[in-house]
Amino acid sequence: MTDASPFPEDFLWGASTAAYQIEGAADEGGRGPSIWDTFAAAPGRTRDGDTGAVACDHYHRWREDFDLAERLGLRAYRMSVSWARLQPDGRGELNPEAVAFYRELLGDLRSRGITPLVTLYHWDLPQVLDDEGGWPERRTAHRFADYAARTAAALGDLAEDWIPINEAWCIAFLGHYEGVHAPGRRDLTQALRTVHHLNLAHGLAAAAIRDRRPSARIGTAVILTDIEPASDRPEDQAAAMLADGAGNRMFLDPLFKGAYPEDMRWHYRGSGAFDAIEPGDMDTIAAPLDFVGVNHYHRFRIAADESDPHLGTRALEPEGPVTDFGWEIHPASLRRVLERLSADYTDLPVYVTESGACFDDAVGPGGEVDDADRIEYLDGYFRAAGEAIEKGVNLRGYFVWSLLDNFEWAEGYSKRFGLVHVDYDSQRRTPKRSADWYRRVIASGGANLDWN
Template identity: 40%
Template sequence: MTKIDCISKADFGTDFLWGVATAAYQIEGAVNEDGRGDCNWDVFAKKNGKIKNGDRATFACDFYHRYDEDLELVQAMGFKEFRFSISWSRMIPGGFGDVNQKGIDFYNRLINKCLSLGIEPWITLYHWDLPQALEVLGGWKNRKIVEWFADYTKVCVAAFGDRVRSWIVLNEPMAVAGLGYTTGLHAPGKKGVWNFLPVVHHLALCQAEGGRVIRDHVANAYIGTAISCSYVHAYSTNPRDVRAAKRADALMNRLFIEPALGLGYPTDAFPFLKQINQYMLAGDAEKLAFDFDFIGLQNYFSVVVKHSYLAPVVWLKEVPATLRNVPTTAMGWEVNPDGMYQILKQFEKYKEIKEIIVSENGAAFDDDFSENEVSDKQRVLFFQQYLAAILKAKQEGVNVKGYLAWTLMDNFEWAEGYSARFGLVFVDFESQQRTVKDSGKWLTGFLNETKTS
């Protein structure tokens, strides 16, 4: 591994992109303002026991009102790219039909502020917050969502395509299908393995259809989709564990990228996926594919799995990092920079992928806040180690073109509420005061090439 005290911004090249990533529902707040409709997370959060500590995103980081100062922080820290998502519920409160002009106006102000500061705006069309009006109609289980999503995308490109070049269609669709519709840990809280297949197929169709809409309406667009990826190890060399690891890899890393590349679903490693054919219509195999300009690779941890007879269909279970005597984050996720290197090398093998952007990477730790200073030495080390891993892969020929840190500031972390802090900036959620953490200061120095350790 490249020595972390030797890396510099210059090592990545002058055309390497550096930025931060955010998501609308996690930072905006203002859930009842300016015509925004309810989304599935608004409803989910009101159910007892679904969100840690009963937290809600009613105010979140109040980014809706504070985006000016927050974007000025982005600029001051030296980032040139800002990734944010569009709230479908803020744009089209009913999911389809009437468009909310005040929603368009907000994102226009946000985009124009980015541009005035010399920051390139990156739009994510869908980052998990589905209009509740569509959820009532079946949400991602309803085939009509392909049409709804295409229409929503057309509204976005018509409103913002004159100034925004970089687009990400979906964020981590596997999380939507697995956590939202199978285990019920995320909104909308549906449970049942038979929800999984139609949701996967409709997400994969929308992933490609969204790309086509952008390509047709935005000149010189740079189009990608963001896949959550984890390097998967087998717990042992036992053939059953090895097969379990291949199934896990098919689910976590191959399920959405391979259809987009025209390779179909990974039924070779996970035969259960053959049953998705019952949801496919004539022409769907071709409609799943789209020639993306880049793939957003998002990596937070590696996974070790073993065979299990207690988990029907997948026949595997994860061996938690907390039981393997390895470094972990505050969320119990393994800290393994070599996993980042390995998954980049794995994706390099897809010859159909043109470029890779690390569109999310970061960690939650228990920050030490005192006297307006935030010490987060573990996060500083995390970024140093993971950037060194990315650099190693890049030096070996992986065409990785950029890095977007997760995330700008502490926020509403989905089912974890406000208890998990990933930010480079500490947020006091009562006062909304922002304090740049030591990790943010380190990255500022790194980007301005004033220090590397």
């Protein structure tokens, strides 16, 4: 490790993006419609009716974006490939134009010395599969395994590190219970069946990738939330346990313990949710991994609230400063979720595969973007990551969300997470002050965070 820094010399300092949020070119290159195209086109679903049809136009401007990544000194880059682009009908042979596109991207990253980490599914289900029932139906997990096998065969010589599914919690609960993400459903039983089929899809895809590319390294990207009870009252303690179960343990326990939590099976009894489990499923889900990806944004303090029909819980207002999303800035929460993962679940290598903050960034009169608040945020969270390493967590990398400002799902273009500012009218890229700061962090191996 570098002098005064807890980060090892081979630590992967990186940044993350997702295909639908940056690529655009929704009707080019043989791409088919995804559930997010359909959702965003429906009136009232996204802020200002924004869609990802153009986004950052990364499909045409990726060389410029990778030039920026190289100038930042990124050692790794986490990207997703689009299922709707690679397999527009959700089955059958891959689209050769999409294969050529992603091979060019991956080859270019490798030529620059940037390690690619590929996510197979970052929420862009081909619309045709949702028309057939989508994730609440078991066959979608098997369709995903076929897509994973074909993609690994087509691209696996250019990428060694693979994540099948990003943030299953968001897909299940935001998309199928709260209805605020695609496909916009509001049905608890469908959401819970989606939980299981996403977990199963992960396991099936991991096996399919290993079959096609035995040397591949396979991980996951779970969104982990730091849950604290609002008080020491028994009802608040119980509420926090339920919130943790639905948000964290319903995904961690199947992966690492081969079973769903008993308290969640009891809570969801009678919903029909666990009827979706078939013999052998849990063994498939719990097959060994090579690494764990952690996406982290939140601490929630949870109180009991009988008016909530799902868990009987309520999140209290943040205690401290917040991002432009209203999310609490609390670096200790990152250290806590990393330590918990290490203590309770696994000693596998861990990567922070997403962590970042949105602020109301604007280009100044001199063309600069002075995002001092993002620098302060990242400084705090990098320090928390370093503390986790000092506590024994096997943390191997940190991917800032995000390289570019982008389409932020239901919030459209109103929230900016990027190290690089994007003017969506002109597509002009402007590295923010945080980009230069991060470049210096990477160059020093984290030593310039002043650990003395």
